[in-house]
Amino acid sequence: MTNTDRHGLIAQALRESGSATVQDLAELTGASEMTIRRDLDTLAAQGVLERVRGGARTLLLRGEEPPFALRAREAVEAKRRIAAEVSSLITDGETVLLDSGTTCLEVARHLRQRPVTVMPLSLQAIHLFGETPGPATLMVPGGRPRAAEGALTGPLTLASLSALRFDTAVIGCCGVSAAEGLTAYDLDDAAVKKAGIASARRIIGAADGSKLGRTAYAYVGPSALLHTLVTDSTAPAEEVAAFEGTSTVVKTV
Amino acid sequence: MTNTDRHGLIAQALRESGSATVQDLAELTGASEMTIRRDLDTLAAQGVLERVRGGARTLLLRGEEPPFALRAREAVEAKRRIAAEVSSLITDGETVLLDSGTTCLEVARHLRQRPVTVMPLSLQAIHLFGETPGPATLMVPGGRPRAAEGALTGPLTLASLSALRFDTAVIGCCGVSAAEGLTAYDLDDAAVKKAGIASARRIIGAADGSKLGRTAYAYVGPSALLHTLVTDSTAPAEEVAAFEGTSTVVKTV
DNA sequence: CGTAACGAACATTTTCCATGTTCGAAAGTC
DNA sequence: GACTTTCGAACATGGAAAATGTTCGTTACG
Numbered sequence: 001m002t003n004t005d006r007h008g009l010i011a012q013a014l015r016e017s018g019s020a021t022v023q024d025l026a027e028l029t030g031a032s033e034m035t036i037r038r039d040l041d042t043l044a045a046q047g048v049l050e051r052v053r054g055g056a057r058t059l060l061l062r063g064e065e066p067p068f069a070l071r072a073r074e075a076v077e078a079k080r081r082i083a084a085e086v087s088s089l090i091t092d093g094e095t096v097l098l099d100s101g102t103t104c105l106e107v108a109r110h111l112r113q114r115p116v117t118v119m120p121l122s123l124q125a126i127h128l129f130g131e132t133p134g135p136a137t138l139m140v141p142g143g144r145p146r147a148a149e150g151a152l153t154g155p156l157t158l159a160s161l162s163a164l165r166f167d168t169a170v171i172g173c174c175g176v177s178a179a180e181g182l183t184a185y186d187l188d189d190a191a192v193k194k195a196g197i198a199s200a201r202r203i204i205g206a207a208d209g210s211k212l213g214r215t216a217y218a219y220v221g222p223s224a225l226l227h228t229l230v231t232d233s234t235a236p237a238e239e240v241a242a243f244e245g246t247s248t249v250v251k252t253v
Numbered sequence: 254m255t256n257t258d259r260h261g262l263i264a265q266a267l268r269e270s271g272s273a274t275v276q277d278l279a280e281l282t283g284a285s286e287m288t289i290r291r292d293l294d295t296l297a298a299q300g301v302l303e304r305v306r307g308g309a310r311t312l313l314l315r316g317e318e319p320p321f322a323l324r325a326r327e328a329v330e331a332k333r334r335i336a337a338e339v340s341s342l343i344t345d346g347e348t349v350l351l352d353s354g355t356t357c358l359e360v361a362r363h364l365r366q367r368p369v370t371v372m373p374l375s376l377q378a379i380h381l382f383g384e385t386p387g388p389a390t391l392m393v394p395g396g397r398p399r400a401a402e403g404a405l406t407g408p409l410t411l412a413s414l415s416a417l418r419f420d421t422a423v424i425g426c427c428g429v430s431a432a433e434g435l436t437a438y439d440l441d442d443a444a445v446k447k448a449g450i451a452s453a454r455r456i457i458g459a460a461d462g463s464k465l466g467r468t469a470y471a472y473v474g475p476s477a478l479l480h481t482l483v484t485d486s487t488a489p490a491e492e493v494a495a496f497e498g499t500s501t502v503v504k505t506v
Numbered sequence: 507c508g509t510a511a512c513g514a515a516c517a518t519t520t521t522c523c524a525t526g527t528t529c530g531a532a533a534g535t536c
Numbered sequence: 537g538a539c540t541t542t543c544g545a546a547c548a549t550g551g552a553a554a555a556t557g558t559t560c561g562t563t564a565c566g
Contacts, residue, residue: 003524022542032526037543053533054542123383123393130376130403140376140405142395142413150383152393156413160395163412256555275511285557290512306564307511 003039004073006031010039011048011070014058021055046070046148065174065185065216068124068148072102078208078232081253083107085230086170086206089251090116094167097196098125100151100189101172103206112136119164121157121192123150139164146186153188161195169200175216176207176229178242182220190218202227205248209234224248256292259284261326263292264301267311274308299323299401318427318438318469321377321401325355331461331485334506336360338483339423339459342504343369347420350449351378353404353442354425356459365389372417374410374445376403392417399439406441414448422453428469429460429482431495435473443471455480458501462487477501 006029013020013028020028025036040056043049046069049056060066083106090096092115098104100122108125111118112134119139120126129138141160143152171193175183182205184190197203197220205226212235228249231240235252243250259282266273266281275293279286293309296302299322302309313319336359343349345368351357353375361378364371365387372392373379382391394413396405424446428436435458437443450456450473458479465488481502484493488505496503 033542034527034544035525038525123379126376127380127383130380130398133400138398139409140393140396140398142409143393145383145391145393147386156392156395156416159412159416160409163409286511287513287558288556291556 007039008073014049019057075208079103079106082206082230083110085251085253086204090168097166097169097200099170099172103172104170107170121152151189153192157192158195161199166200168202169196170204170206172206175214176211177213177215178223180215181222183216184218184220185216187218190220193220197225205229208232212236212239260292264323267302272310328461332356332359335459335483336363338504338506339457343421350419350422350453352423352425356425357423360423374405404442406445410445411448414452417452419453421455422449423457423459425459428467429464430466430468431476433468434475436469437471437473438469440471443473446473450478458482461485465489465492
């Protein structure tokens with residue numbers, strides 16, 4: 001078992017019972033108590049849990065978005081396939097706006113090796129392009145990064161977006177519903193997505209099946225804004241059907 | 254000997270003789286020819302040298318700025334001390350604009366652990382703040398990063414700067430001379446430095462001794478723009494004396 | 507066509523990171 | 537205030553990953 005697996009186990013155990021002792025977790029995972037303590041420190045720094053004497057308590061019971069580090073481990077295979085499909089929809093030479101989030105981070109991995117101009121809206125993706133300069137051209141938007149998320153938001157980001165026009169925007173919404181439209185967990189984030197959509201000629205939505213039919217609380221816009229929606233086969237059939245009646249092209253990978 | 258040491262040896266050997274064979278370098282460093290070949294590939298990717306059959310040829314004979322990877326290894330101790338001094342000049346709660354370059358990257362290391370708001374003008378420094386969130390608040394300027402340098406330049410950067418006002422700007426000029434003023438190797442960079450200086454109430458110059466009295470070709474402004482200049486004891490005495498006759502405070506560490 | 511250089515593939519060494527153990531200090535509990 | 541439990545620093549250990557060396561077939565150049 002790798003340390004990441006163990007972190008996943010711990011996070012899951014806490015989500016189920018709300019809290020756990022160091023001893024319980026050591027027994028559950030087969031690791032020593034010292035290792036569990038170190039794990040708890042790591043997860044606490046990621047905002048997954050809160051440390052209490054003798055154990056830990058979960059921090060993510062409410063309707064909030066789970067921390068980035070946790071989401072990055074969910075539906076990895078689906079995200080990878082979705083990202084490959086999104087990348088194939090983009091032509092060499094295009095200018096691309098890339099939203100924040102784990103799915104779009106995967107798209108960034110693909111685009112790095114393509115001759116395109118990319119403006120990513122998250123620090124993580126900027127890192128990716130920055131450290132190994134490939135054929136792609138990187139543009140950095142201004143802004144204030146939101147915690148571990150790395151999503152750039154605020155007036156500087158909006159100003160950067162309003163100064164540019166993109167061929168394509170790849171948007172990774174937290175909630176996508178034919179009826180309720182596109183939604184995000186964070187108001188600032190939603191504002192950035194709105195501005196991004198307004199600055200691009202073509203909008204591609206990238207969302208794994210778990211996002212379909214879900215609604216977060218910050219409204220971004222009607223689902224008809226998407227010219228193309230790329231999702232996977234775990235998406236609820238009725239949602240996909242609802243989209244197929246509209247102008248949006250749905251690709252299931 | 255570490256691989257980095259060896260890279261330094263190779264770079265130095267090439268600067269002195271202009272070119273060298275793989276055999277020569279293997280003998281010089283005590284490494285195998287295969288290792289030298291791999292080193293040369295690495296250094297070629299950094300823009301330090303050009304690969305030719307049988308060996309390599311230097312790329313940095315002209316008056317150009319050496320690549321970032323090379324500068325990062327020069328005068329490390331001096332830069333560290335200068336950075337510590339600059340950091341001590343900054344008060345908690347200030348908003349700080351941080352220039353690109355290796356010296357300012359060291360300053361970033363210090364500021365990470367301080368409750369200040371920082372806008373760095375290079376990707377490297379942004380990484381630094383992004384990966385380990387400390388008490389500092391990070392603001393990202395927009396812009397287009399210049400190659401391995403990571404320095405953000407262009408209209409987006411200028412726009413980000415003109416939208417903000419900073420308490421202090423830390424500027425790391427390539428050339429600092431009492432007579433010729435502040436200069437940079439790159440025109441775009443110089444424009445950004447100018448804009449940065451215009452957006453800050455207090456300007457701190459950070460330059461190790463080798464930069465004093467040197468002139469690069471892109472003019473930034475008169476040396477009197479600097480309220481404080483932090484340098485080290487290797488600075489030429491006559492330059493330091495010239496500065497001491499002006500309003501600029503010189504700190505030698 | 508011959509020679510030297512190259513680089514892929516594998517073997518080996520070294521380095522670094524995750525984990526475990528021990529033990530003194532700190533925090534709770536009675 | 538004494539006792540128990542938890543905590544985390546410090547060091548030891550194991551294993552994975554990176555760096556380096558070696559071999560050998562391929563490629564470039566004269």
